[in-house]
Amino acid sequence: MGIFNKNKTKVEKVYLDNAATTRVDDEVVKEMLPYFTEKFGNASSQHFIGQEAKRALEDSRDVIAKSIGAKREEIIFTSGGTESNNFTLKGLFFSFGKEKNHIITTKIEHDCILNSCKWLETLGAKITYLNVDSEGFIDLKELEEAITDKTLVVSVIHGNNEIGTIQNLEAIGKICKKNNVYFHSDACQSYTKIDIDVNKMNLDFLTLNSHKIHGPKGVGGLYINKDVKNKITPLFHGGGHEFKLRSSTENVSGIVGFAKAVKLMGHKDVKEIGRLRDKLIEGILKIPNTNLNGPSGSKRLANNINIRFNNIEGEAIGGFLDSYGISSSTGSACASHSLEKSHVLTAIGLSHMQINSSIRLSLGKFNTEEEIDYVLGILPGIVEKLRKMSPIQ
Amino acid sequence: MVKKQEKNNFNAYTKAVLKRFTNPQHFGEIKNPDGVGQVGNPQCGDIMKIYLKVKDNKIKDIKFQTFGCVSAIASSEALCEIAKGKTIEQAKKISNQKIVDKLEGLPSVKVHCSVLGSSGLKKAILDYEMKHGKSSFKKDLGEKLYKKELEKLDKEANGEHH
Known part of the structure; x- marks a missing residue:
């Protein structure tokens, strides 16, 4: 597991599934x-x-x-x-x-x-x-x-x-x-x-x-x-x-x-969530062969990220993230009950393969900059490892 | 057995699955393999490719490349652990249940991942036998029967999740 940069050991749990539900204040x-x-x-x-x-x-x-x-x-x-x-x-x-x-x-x-x-x-x-x-x-x-x-x-x-x-x-x-x-x-x-x-x-x-x-x-x-x-x-x-x-x-x-x-819930929180969202998106898109699903900027919910990591499966990325204490989701939480593909990603024109390669990260007011840095430190290694395992290059 | 299944539906993955998923030892490509088998397709979500190196009728080396979820990767790894060192005859008999057992259970919606593993291996063995003249098929009918067998294995691999 040496390929992972896990220097931020202070972070134990990073909850990035706030579109599913949030921690009660x-x-x-x-x-x-x-x-x-x-x-x-x-x-x-x-x-x-x-x-x-x-x-x-x-x-x-x-x-x-x-x-x-x-x-x-x-x-x-x-x-x-x-x-x-x-x-x-x-x-x-x-x-x-x-x-x-x-x-x-x-x-x-x-x-x-x-x-x-x-x-x-x-x-x-x-x-x-x-x-x-x-x-x-x-x-x-x-x-x-x-x-x-x-x-x-x-x-x-x-x-x-x-x-x-x-x-x-x-x-x-x-x-x-x-x-x-x-x-x-x-x-x-x-x-x-x-x-x-x-x-x-x-x-x-x-x-x-x-x-x-x-x-x-x-x-x-x-x-x-x-x-x-x-x-x-x-x-x-x-x-x-x-x-x-x-x-x-x-x-x-x-x-x-x-x-x-x-x-x-105040405007200040939303602004800060949006800033962290953009930092996370920007960092993830530096990983080769990744795309943002959906719009960017003010036309997008301040807390929503949906990324396509081409040639590897989103659920596997989610599994790895989970092993590092990071909660993400593939599609919507409800959809995970079944193996049906996301109707939303289908509607925006993605292929089966692209849908399977997507994960959602959703922020909330309790997420910190340190957590975002931790995710950005770990994610590139996960993607690299899974791409090495993938038969699709 | 029922209890085991129920437990898995809540906890999703056993330790045996997570260990193999996060730290697989058999992933990658074998250069100049003696046999290769690929199963699954993007429609189903998972693609598994199995590479074999055979010596003295035994699986000397086996590796996988998998586009798939946690269960698919863990199933690939478990398959390689089971198959390595086995004779071709023994390896042919590896069932998907053996993989499930090695993983101490899979969530019921993910059992098909283990089927990909067992049929992927069978396809790789078939490829090895055809390439090395070890096929039990008669020579003149060989190609036809071979294709039929491949189709059968593809169906087996895709069957569970349609």
């Missing part, structure tokens, strides 16, 4: 803890303990609403991104599917959008999956041409989870408004990393998530424009929580943690 945990014990109330109860929980719930709603320019009553809390995305598409289809059964989305959505669409197709929905270019951007003209008088909603992921492409929501929103169709975006990866204004972007629905921003798992949010709110069919029927849109006793501790995580 200690301050978030601190904020949450009382809501398990002394402030354990059910926010629907009329007594003091219940009202204390209710206040915490509504204060949290305020925080989320303000962060995207929405009104307090336009935010509902859910169990996470998957639920928010499912609710938007299914809820709209259940309400309007008879008159308007056409949904427009893209080929690079998260599986929870794509699989919801596939399921809705079995109920009679017609889905258009928009193409993307080699950097993952949709073509606005193609979008506009796809809209018909049957179109119900356009759903486009804001920041892509695999290759970091940031779509122009403002431009898409204008097209949706002009054509009088609902506009939804999945902002799980972009939330708090890019400024979002639901009015400026003309959004009707926006999916938000806590565990990608150093908050707890199992909590998310959905912005629903007040004009649509009383028209959408809920997924959960019950006691009428969350403006009768999502019954189930509120996960107060989780919601409080979510709001705290949002308060803690």
Whole structure:
């Protein structure tokens, strides 16, 4: 193993899979803890303990609403991104599917959008999956041409989870408004990393998530424009929580943690993450025969890196990195359950071989410059060794 | 066995896999090999190439080149460890299960990597036998049967993951 430069022995674990999930901030945990014990109330109860929980719930709603320019009553809390995305598409289809059964989305959505669409197709929905270019951007003209008088909603992921492409929501929103169709975006990866204004972007629905921003798992949010709110069919029927849109006793501790995580994410963090991202990309691209998948600069999520190491397999690189305490991922974390190739990398035009040669590194606010240097010290040796093992030269 | 499989699905890789993956001793090319076998294709994700040096009907040296994941590289290395020093007859009998056992188990979705190893070796032996006139096939039918056998091995190698 002499070929590896392992001089930075101080670094033990480098977590570079923040697009999968993030470490919960200690301050978030601190904020949450009382809501398990002394402030354990059910926010629907009329007594003091219940009202204390209710206040915490509504204060949290305020925080989320303000962060995207929405009104307090336009935010509902859910169990996470998957639920928010499912609710938007299914809820709209259940309400309007008879008159308007056409949904427009893209080929690079998260599986929870794509699989919801596939399921809705079995109920009679017609889905258009928009193409993307080699950097993952949709073509606005193609979008506009796809809209018909049957179109119900356009759903486009804001920041892509695999290759970091940031779509122009403002431009898409204008097209949706002009054509009088609902506009939804999945902002799980972009939330708090890019400024979002639901009015400026003309959004009707926006999916938000806590565990990608150093908050707890199992909590998310959905912005629903007040004009649509009383028209959408809920997924959960019950006691009428969350403006009768999502019954189930509120996960107060989780919601409080979510709001705290949002308060803690600042522009300064994002700028620093972006700087480290560019340093890491620049260093990796010095290794011969490597390419960046997806766009660069400000059109890319500040924390996302996806690199193709030609002629060797990404999973093997990941295995080596893991043996050095560095966590990476091939494609998305969910895709690792199966051996299916990434639909996102397929959509940007990569071959099977190129897809298999790609890995994703995603940063978070806890990554340090020292960690980036450590990775850059180790990665060239790993690539060299694997290339020596490869039959493809 | 069931327990072993379950354990592997959580831990992903055994120590026996990781040891061979991070520090393989048999990777690289053999110059002027007596037999070469390549299996897999980019569609499946993995490509494995096995090189043989044969002396006195025994595998004197064996090396691999693999484009593949952790399991594929570990399977290649385990195969080389098992095959080295074996007679051709013994080597032909090496099954993918032998490789899995050497690795103390593979995650169920990765068992096909061991199949690449066993069929890669068989293909390399076939190549050796054809090149050195050791083939059991009759001379006039040799080429045809040889190709048929190669196809069979390719199918075997690719079969598990389609």
